[in-house]
Amino acid sequence: MKKPNLHAVTCKLAPVIAAALFACLLQTGCGKSGTGDTAGGGASKQVTIQNKGSDTMVNLAQAWAEEYKKVAPEADVEVSGGGSGVGIAALVKGTIDIANASRNMKPEEIQTAKKNTGKEPKEFIVGYDALAIYVHKDNPLTEITLDQIAQIYMEGGAITKWSDLGVKIPGTTSDEIVRVSRQSSSGTYEFLREHVLNKQDFKLGSRDMNGSKEVVELVASARTAIGYSGMGYATPGVKMLKVMKKAGDTAYEPSVANTLSKTYPIARSLLVYTLGEPQGAVKKYIDWMLSDAGQKTVEATGYIPLPTDARTKP
Amino acid sequence: MSVSLTPKPLEQSLAVRKAVRPVWAVLGERGLEVLIYLCGISAIVFVLGIFFFVAKEAFPILSNKNFRLSQFLFSDQWYPTSEVNKRYGVLAMIAGTFSVTALAMLIAVPFGLGAAIYISEFCGSKVKETLKIVIELLAAIPSVVWGFIGLTVMSRLIVKYTGTPVGVNILNGGIILALMSVPIIVSIGEDALKAVPDSFREAGLALGATRWQLVWRVLLPAAKTGLLAAVLLGVARAVGETMAVLMATGHAVHIPHGVLDSVRTLTANIAAELGEAPAGSPHYQVLFLTGVLLFAITFAVNLTADFIVRGIRRK
Numbered sequence: 140m141k142k143p144n145l146h147a148v149t150c151k152l153a154p155v156i157a158a159a160l161f162a163c164l165l166q167t168g169c170g171k172s173g174t175g176d177t178a179g180g181g182a183s184k185q186v187t188i189q190n191k192g193s194d195t196m197v198n199l200a201q202a203w204a205e206e207y208k209k210v211a212p213e214a215d216v217e218v219s220g221g222g223s224g225v226g227i228a229a230l231v232k233g234t235i236d237i238a239n240a241s242r243n244m245k246p247e248e249i250q251t252a253k254k255n256t257g258k259e260p261k262e263f264i265v266g267y268d269a270l271a272i273y274v275h276k277d278n279p280l281t282e283i284t285l286d287q288i289a290q291i292y293m294e295g296g297a298i299t300k301w302s303d304l305g306v307k308i309p310g311t312t313s314d315e316i317v318r319v320s321r322q323s324s325s326g327t328y329e330f331l332r333e334h335v336l337n338k339q340d341f342k343l344g345s346r347d348m349n350g351s352k353e354v355v356e357l358v359a360s361a362r363t364a365i366g367y368s369g370m371g372y373a374t375p376g377v378k379m380l381k382v383m384k385k386a387g388d389t390a391y392e393p394s395v396a397n398t399l400s401k402t403y404p405i406a407r408s409l410l411v412y413t414l415g416e417p418q419g420a421v422k423k424y425i426d427w428m429l430s431d432a433g434q435k436t437v438e439a440t441g442y443i444p445l446p447t448d449a450r451t452k453p
Numbered sequence: 454m455s456v457s458l459t460p461k462p463l464e465q466s467l468a469v470r471k472a473v474r475p476v477w478a479v480l481g482e483r484g485l486e487v488l489i490y491l492c493g494i495s496a497i498v499f500v501l502g503i504f505f506f507v508a509k510e511a512f513p514i515l516s517n518k519n520f521r522l523s524q525f526l527f528s529d530q531w532y533p534t535s536e537v538n539k540r541y542g543v544l545a546m547i548a549g550t551f552s553v554t555a556l557a558m559l560i561a562v563p564f565g566l567g568a569a570i571y572i573s574e575f576c577g578s579k580v581k582e583t584l585k586i587v588i589e590l591l592a593a594i595p596s597v598v599w600g601f602i603g604l605t606v607m608s609r610l611i612v613k614y615t616g617t618p619v620g621v622n623i624l625n626g627g628i629i630l631a632l633m634s635v636p637i638i639v640s641i642g643e644d645a646l647k648a649v650p651d652s653f654r655e656a657g658l659a660l661g662a663t664r665w666q667l668v669w670r671v672l673l674p675a676a677k678t679g680l681l682a683a684v685l686l687g688v689a690r691a692v693g694e695t696m697a698v699l700m701a702t703g704h705a706v707h708i709p710h711g712v713l714d715s716v717r718t719l720t721a722n723i724a725a726e727l728g729e730a731p732a733g734s735p736h737y738q739v740l741f742l743t744g745v746l747l748f749a750i751t752f753a754v755n756l757t758a759d760f761i762v763r764g765i766r767r768k
Contacts, residue, residue, distance in 0.1 A: 313618050322704070322725040323534040338536045343529070343545070344707035346619065346715050349699065349725050353604075360608060363618040 186420040187215045192226020192239030195268065195330065196409055199440045200239050206436050207427060214420055222329075230412055231255055236421045238412040241268070241330065258415035265428050267443035269406040270330060271370040271379040271393040273319075273358045280306045282381045282390040285335055285404055291316060291365060292331065294340040301363065311362050318345035319354050319366030327351065331367055334405060351441070370394075371441035398443050409442060426451050504748060511741035520735065525742065531706045533726070533736040541739045543746070545706045549623075549716030550750075552709050553698060554691040556627030557634060561691075562684055564631070565638025569683070570668055572639065573646035585640075592636035596696045603629040603701030617713040619703060624712040626702035630694055634687035641686060645679020646672055678762045685758040689751055695720040719747050 190200055197220040204216035226238035231252045244252075244260055252260050272288060274280055280301075287304060290296040298304065300314045307314075320341060321328040332338060346364075348354045354366040359376030370393040373379055381390035384404045397403040417425050427433050429451040434444035514520050520541060524530075528542025572584050607628060608620025615624075649672050657667040673680070695718075703715025704725065727740050 311616075311618065313616075315618070317618050323532075329534070332536070340532050340535045340537065343531065344705050344715075346621065346703045346705045347717070347725070348704065356604075357619070357621070360612065361619045 184213055185215050186213055187217060188237065188421055188424055189235040190216055190218045190237045190239065191229050191235045192220070192411075193223040193241040193409075194220045195241045195327065196239040199266070199409070199437060199442060202436050202440050203428060203433060206432070207424060210427065210432070211423065214424065216424065227412065230260065230414060233414065236413065237417075237425070240410045240412060241407055242333075243410065244412060252414065256414055260412045260414055261416060263411050263413075263425055263429065264408045264445065264449075265411050266409040266434070266437040266445060267398050267406060268330075268409055269370045269393040269398040269403055269443060270327065270367055271373065272382060272405075273355055273366045273368060273373070273377045273379060275308070275358060275362045275364060276376055276378050277309055277362060278306065278378060279309070280304060280380060281378075282383060284383050284386050284388075286385065288331075288335050288367075288382075289337070289339075292318060292320065292341055292345070293336045294342050296342060308362050313363050315363060317361050317364040318342065319357050319361075319364050320345035320347050321351075321354065321367075322347045322349055327368065330407065331405075334407075369441050395443050399446060406443075409437075507741055507744045507748065511738055511745050514735055514738035514742055517735055517738075520739070525739070529706070529708050531722075533739060539735070541735075543719065543722070543743055545708050546717050546719045546722050546743070547746075548708045549702065550692060550718040550720070552623050552712075552716060553626040553630060553702060553718060554688060556623055556712060557630035557691045558684070558688060560627060560631035561634045561638060561687055565635045565683070565687065566642055566680060568635070568639045569642030569646060569680075570672075573643045574664065574668055574672065585643075588636045588639050591632070592640070594633075596633065596694060597700075599629050599633055600697035600700030603697060607701065611713075615713060619715060621701055621703035622713050622715045623702065623709055626698045626716070626718075627712070629697050629701045630691045633694060633697065634690045637690055638683045638687045641683035642676075642680050645676040645683060648679060649675045681758065681761060685754060688754060692747070692751060692754070693720060695724045699724055719743055723747075 190204070192200075197218065200216075200218045204218050207214060207216060223238075223240040223242050226235070227240055227244055227248055229235045230238035231248060233256050244262070249260055252258065272283055283304075287298060290298040299316060301308055301316055302314050328341075332341065346357060348357060348366075351368040351372050354368040355372045355374055355377055358364045358366040359374055370379065379393055381392045382404050383390040389402075391397045391403045393403050393406070398406040411425065411428070413421060413425070416422075429445065429449075431447075431450060434450055437444040515522065519539060524540065524542050526542075526547075527544055528540065529545035529548075530540040530542045531545065532538065532540040568584075568588070572581055576584065603625050604621060607625050611617065611620040611622070611625055653671055653675055654667060657671045662670070698718045699721035702718060702721065704717050704721060705715035706717050707714060709716050723740050723743055727737070
């Protein structure tokens with residue numbers, strides 16, 4: 140007796156299900172066309188600013204774009220990464236408005252820009268970034284030279300043990316240096332490779348963390364570890380080493396003051412470039428980056444903001 | 454007696470209903486049949502579609518003059534973004550994936566099958582219900598939470614009890630993956646044991662077998678295809694897991710020499726690097742080729758399982 144009953148129920152339900160499905164289809168269809176209309180209607184007043192370059196700055200650029208949208212809803216800032224070189228190449232070709240770079244433009248790039256577009260690239264310093272070398276808080280080491288960092292991290296580098304640096308880590312018998320690094324797509328990884336390893340490759344076998352914060356966390360948990368990350372990520376479990384250019388020089392700690400005075404050796408300026416003097420919406424956007432509001436975002440994303448006297452007044 | 458009486462009225466009522474069945478009901482049923490058919494074949498369409506997409510992104514690298522397939526498979530030198538000498542070897546990652554999976558299975562298979570046998574054969578109904586609910590809860594924990602446990606709790610325990618400097622390593626990843634695969638092995642294994650007819654158990658007990666003899670000599674052989682499926686689903690879970698191993702294994706390109714070494718798995722490497730590899734670059738294509746490799750590994754695992762299961766059935 141049960142089977143035919145069930146069958147009957149399914150038959151009765153079928154149109155209901157079909158109707159429900161149909162209604163769903165209709166609704167999604169309407170929703171889509173609705174959003175399409177509003178976007179099309181608003182597009183006439185919108186200004187789009189193309190922004191490309193440094194991977195290190197891509198988070199900052201994205202945060203700026205989002206914050207700026209709140210101040211100036213008519214401006215759409217399109218941000219993409221690829222590296223400082225990619226951004227500069229696109230600027231030289233004239234395909235973007237603003238290039239982000241964590242290095243200065245090379246003289247030949249400036250020449251090409253002049254030849255291609257007849258305009259001189261203009262540079263703006265929009266913030267600073269200091270790279271801190273972290274060790275465990277109980278590590279007796281306090282200073283390190285750039286060459287020692289290179290020998291620790293570089294492919295074929297000679298330093299593999301803490302005794303090579305003349306220290307013994309308390310609380311453990313292990314002497315091997317545990318290298319904590321970043322994944323190869325990280326801007327921080329490229330910065331260390333470019334400025335400390337002289338473009339040589341890293342030693343394989345380092346623990347490659349997926350974020351600046353994870354590096355510091357791992358160093359805090361492993362007594363024999365060394366890692367590099369932005370200075371903003373310091374925690375009580377780790378110690379930032381003072382860095383000197385070469386043995387015998389004064390060692391400087393990573394701090395806002397030492398970064399601004401350029402005495403800390405692994406700090407750099409964060410730059411943006413435009414072709415010629417920026418005009419209109421692009422000028423307004425760069426002025427905003429350099430204002431207190433834009434510099435607040437620099438600080439919030441973990442970089443060092445400009446000193447107050449270098450900022451623009453609104 | 455009553456059964457022999459029912460057919461007549463049933464047939465009559467059916468005939469009546471068929472006669473009054475409206476057109477929309479017939480069409481509706483057809484429509485639903487088509488819909489269910491589409492759902493059925495969609496799996497094939499999706500699998501093929503995904504394979505073609507991944508392969509399309511990956512295969513241009515094979516004609517790149519800086520890339521050799523032998524280097525990809527047999528070199529541990531992974532330098533996709535080098536400025537002086539780009540090298541694309543994933544051997545260290547293959548070793549990483551296999552070592553973590555093997556350790557996970559070494560832990561998870563005895564525990565999982567043991568738990569399945571206990572739940573299915575030995576415990577009372579109240580304990581059974583509680584255990585099943587708790588094990589299902591274990592399966593519901595997101596992998597990123599497992600990874601977090603590995604990175605914080607487990608790594609500290611490993612450092613404390615083994616004295617190794619870094620707690621994120623094969624042991625950590627293996628334990629986390631084992632904990633993730635146990636619920637799958639338990640629930641599917643328990644289903645397989647439950648599917649063995651009770652007459653087997655009754656016959657065994659009637660012949661004077663102890664409960665242990667019954668499990669070992671009767672139930673395990675009878676349920677072996679189901680149990681094998683349980684184990685292989687556990688393996689597939691372990692090979693494909695990404696987030697937890699990314700966080701728990703230490704992510705070091707390095708061929709391991711012991712369970713306390715850090716490794717990087719194929720999946721974790723893709724997850725960590727694909728986001729920022731420029732689309733269409735050799736690095737991007739190599740990562741997709743790694744995807745094809747993973748696809749091939751899981752396909753091989755499934756195919757072997759299929760052959761084993763068929764072999765067992767034929768016997």
